Every structure is written in C-alpha cells, then in structure tokens.
Amino acid sequence: xxxxxxxxxxxxxxxxxxxxxxxxxxxxxxxxxxxxxxxxxxxxxxxxxxxxxxxxxxxxxxxxxxxxxxxxxxxxxxxxxxxxxxxxxxxxxxxxxxxxxxxxxxxxxxxxxxxxxxxxxxxxxxxxxxxxxxxxxxxxxxxxxxxxxxxxxxxxxxxxxxxxxxxxxxxxxxxxxxxxxxxxxxxxxxxxxxxxxxxxxxxxxxxxxxxxxxxxxxxxxxxxxxxxxxxxxxxxxxxxxxxxx
Numbered sequence: 001x002x003x004x005x006x007x008x009x010x011x012x013x014x015x016x017x018x019x020x021x022x023x024x025x026x027x028x029x030x031x032x033x034x035x036x037x038x039x040x041x042x043x044x045x046x047x048x049x050x051x052x053x054x055x056x057x058x059x060x061x062x063x064x065x066x067x068x069x070x071x072x073x074x075x076x077x078x079x080x081x082x083x084x085x086x087x088x089x090x091x092x093x094x095x096x097x098x099x100x101x102x103x104x105x106x107x108x109x110x111x112x113x114x115x116x117x118x119x120x121x122x123x124x125x126x127x128x129x130x131x132x133x134x135x136x137x138x139x140x141x142x143x144x145x146x147x148x149x150x151x152x153x154x155x156x157x158x159x160x161x162x163x164x165x166x167x168x169x170x171x172x173x174x175x176x177x178x179x180x181x182x183x184x185x186x187x188x189x190x191x192x193x194x195x196x197x198x199x200x201x202x203x204x205x206x207x208x209x210x211x212x213x214x215x216x217x218x219x220x221x222x223x224x225x226x227x228x229x230x231x232x233x234x235x236x237x238x239x240x241x242x243x244x245x
Contacts, residue, residue, distance in 0.1 A: 043081035048088055050075070052186055055094070055105065056159075062190055066095065066103045092183035108191055110243045113236060116191070120184050121232035123177055124169050125225045131171035133216050140167050141213050148209065158192045164209060168228070192235070195242040208234065 054060045066086065072079045086103045089095045096106045106112070144164045151157035162185055172178060208231040215224035 043077060044084040044088070047071075047075065047077070047082050047085035051085060051089060052094075055186065056189060058193070060105055062105045062107050062194075064105055065098075065101050066105075068102065092180075092186070094183060094187050105190070108194060108243065110240055113191055113239050113243065116184060116188060117232050117236035117239075120181065120188065121229045123181050123184075124165060124232070125229055127169035127172035127174075127177065127181070128216070128228065129221055129225055130174070131169070133171065137167070137171065138213065138217050141216070145209050145213065155193065158189060161192075162189070168212070191239050195239050 051060065051066070060066065068079045068082055068086075071082050075082070086095065090097055090103065093112075094105070095103050098104055141164065144160065144167055148157065148160040148164055151160050165185070166182075169178065169181060208227055212224050212227045212231065215221070215227060
C-alpha cells in the first residue's frame, strides 16, 4: 500500500467524518430554531388567550387602549409575542390599531353588528348543513340548553348561549371556518354583554334553541338552518335597536 493511497483513504475518512458531523450540526441547529419558533408561537397564543379572557371578564373594555409596556411587565415577557398576539386579534377584527394610541377594543356600532351577526349566521348554517348529528350530539345540545335556561346572570347566560352554538357547529370538518367563527364570537360577546340582559328577550331565544334541537333530531336540516338564522337575526335586530336608541 503506497503513501499516496493511504493519504487518499485518510482524506476520504476525514471527508466522511466531517460530512456526518456537519449533518449532525445542521440537525441540531434546525431543532434549536424549531424549538425557538415553537416557544414564540406558544407565547403568542398564551398572550392571545390571556387577552381574550381579560376581555370576556370585562377587565378590558371597549374603547380602552391596550398598553404593550404594561402587559410586558405584568406577564414578564418581551413585547414581541404581545405585539404578535395583538396583530392576530386585529386581523380577527376583535381589536383595532389607532395611530398614536396603539391597540384598542373598538366601540360598538350598527354597521359592524350587521356584518358580524350576518356572517356568523351564514357560517353556522353552512356548518350544520355539512355536519352529521349523532344521538350523543343531540343529548349534549339538550343538556347545554338546560344550562342556558338556568343561567342566573347575563354573563353566564351569554357564555351558555355561545357554548350551545359551539356544540351545534363542532361537527363541521372545516377547522378554518370554525376558527373564524370562534374569533367572530369573541367580538359578538361585547355586543351581547352590552345589550342582551333582558330576560324576556332570552325567552324567545330559548324557544328557538328548542326548535333547532327538535329539527335536528327529526333530521330536518333545512328547518334547523332556517331557525338558526332566525335566532341570530333576532339578536341582531334587538342589538341594532339598542344601538340606535
């Protein structure tokens, strides 16, 4: 075996070694970057959920500016995931960006209410028309309707109503549509919290819920769809009336 041949063999071994080492380094770097990305996404989603919870509990009200620096201090994280979460909420039309003020929860208005409730009604109709309902699904709707009927205060009633509608549409196998519905209903919460505290109003909604369940149990989807749309339009008409008083 010549020296030249040994040199070539050694060079090839070094090449293979360094190639393998390089691949390992690339994989490690990729994994680190992936973990960093996941951490950022998780932080963003956690901030988003926190802000939504603050809105639902009333700690963040319409017209109030959301202070990034204060949030950063309170949550002990950088402003980057907070800004990302706020941008997501802005894209979902839950908040809006105002020059020189930052992000605020938009005031309620008639035009937005019409667009909002009309879109939710159409999406939910599309959802139930493309869903299959089992006996278990119907039983859960009946049970949730009882929760709705027995609610003792406005906030509990609104949450029970939104949960009823979530159960109604959860069989729709379109994750994007369901996410859009979820975002829209966060905004709807502000309208219903502001105006729908009248028990007589909810008595009408009770009857419509029961009729929707009966139609679904009878496998009469067209009737269920019509009743569902009427249910949302009933709420919209009431809110529009309150907004223009």
